[in-house]
Amino acid sequence: MLMRRNPQLNAHGELIHLLSIEGLPQAVLTQILDTAGTFLSVNDRDVKKVPLLRGKSVFNLFFENSTRTRTTFEIAAKRLSADVINLDIARSSTAKGESLLDTIANLSAMHADMFIVRHAESGAPYLIAQHVAPHVHVINAGDGRHAHPTQGLLDMYTIRHYKRDFTQLTVAIVGDIVHSRVARSDIHGLTTLGVPEIRAVGPKTLVPGDLAGMGVRVCHDMAEGIRGADVIIMLRLQNERMGGALLPSAGEFYKSYGLTPEKLALARPDAIVMHPGPINRGVEIDSAVADGAHSVILPQVTFGIAVRMAVMSTIAGNQA
């Protein structure tokens, strides 16, 4: 009988692709976080570059736009000494009718060693990972509503940096959870790392009922959702993914679920406020909170580069 293995792991249980946090063992997550800590200190050196990926070619394949995520992957790859090729794929081959797998086959013929893939369709990075040569590695940089594992890992890194121990924490994820691949990746990461209380906070239209099955407490009341929280993860209201009348208006949403200093006072006094960016001031978060003492939104961006360096060097060093 054929054993069905997690496609992200090789026969020794080592990470060869990063497609989703779901199903990864705690030890794999912890090792990436530990490695990221090493890479964070590379910023303090005269030479802010290490040679681990020297001679390797990393292709940024963004079928869906994202300047920030693409840039942080590019910086991470360059700090590892890789050659980085950015393809404006949405406007080139795909527009000419080439299939996804034909695009990958062509880029592989150009000796790609790693693909960083963002795609509007959930599962596209899995399809690519199944068809690349054994020495080629794939990282999911966000697929549809499914997963955004490097954002999830940098969120875990940020929480560990400020809170040290996951096993005593209450984490509230607030906002547009139904459309959020970040929320899904965060929930899988927090669960695997042993966070005892994860709350999904938002209106019924944006917080799906099936989340309770993921071990999450669903709160439709903001005060109940953030009271006593150690960590608050605010999500962006994703206008571009929102077809249909899920919300009366952005103003209504802000009144009920926008994070203001008054609402933040319900959380623990040492609570941290996170946001994957880009933030919509006055829609999901008040400027006084985004720029305030509890906010760790900009450190998240810095940690994101170190975490992406850790993911790339971990998978590049493991053989299929």
Place this chain on the structure above:
Amino acid sequence: MLELDAESLYDELRQGVRSLLADGSRPDAALVGIWSGGAWLAERLQRDLGLPGSPGVISSTLHRDDFNARGLAAGTDATALPFAIEGRHIVLVDDVLYTGRTIRAVVNELFDFGRPASVTLAVLVDRGGRELPIAAAYAAARIALPAGQRLRLAHAADGGFSFAVTTGS
């Protein structure tokens, strides 16, 4: 069976490093221990030689030449150098000198932090088998160990050192 008394070798290493620091060619030299065995040695040398501050710790992880075959080493500590490298005389300390590849990697790592005035190597045991043109300025013992054997320094809770010889990689 090979018997190596790590504690008496440490006494000799301490004398050897004391001479390296005192011979006038390396004023204000700083100790940097190679993770992990060398870092234990450097910490104890710093104390026993009455040197001020803490020694540096350096890791070979980011410059290893076997990364493509073996990947990132898990559970290694990061480099931590609590002083400026630029213009400083550095005495690298390690437990076992073998192929020389770790030394090559940590010298590269060191240069990512600045240009040292000089780099000198002191080790507890030189076991032969060099694959690179690298030599220790001081070794407390020089022995020939077959390629299949591995020599590891162990560190007891009370700070004492001992050697373990194992077969296989």
